[in-house]
Amino acid sequence: MKKLNIEIKSEEEFKHYKAYRDGYFVIIDTTRRVIHTTGCPYVNISNFREKVLKNASKNGWYYFTDGLVEGREMFRAEKCKHCRPE
Ligand SMILES: [Zn+2]
Incomplete structure (x- = not known):
């Protein structure tokens, strides 16, 4: 299966992908890269x-x-310590 890696640029996209059960968000900012459920x-x-x-x-x-x-x-993201994706 081909893996998706999609940049989210709008509220509509955010809401669409937030509703997925099987997936992860990678949030990158100036200090960290974290992967979340x-x-x-x-x-x-x-x-x-x-x-x-x-x-x-x-x-x-x-x-x-x-x-x-x-x-x-x-x-190169670390796992969120709160949601602990696995
Ligand atoms: Zn998280």
Whole structure:
């Protein structure tokens, strides 16, 4: 199966992928790269608006991936300690 790695640039995309059960969000900012489950409370629309929309992606990027291993490798992301994706 081909793995998805999609940059999320709009609220509509955010809501669409947030509703997926089998997938992960990679959130990249100036200090960290963290991979989360889609259900993690840190993956929320207000943070997305702040980091991506308001700041025009100068301080943050959101990606959706359907592969945990691939997502971690591609983005060199650490696992969120709150939602502990596996
Ligand atoms: Zn998380």
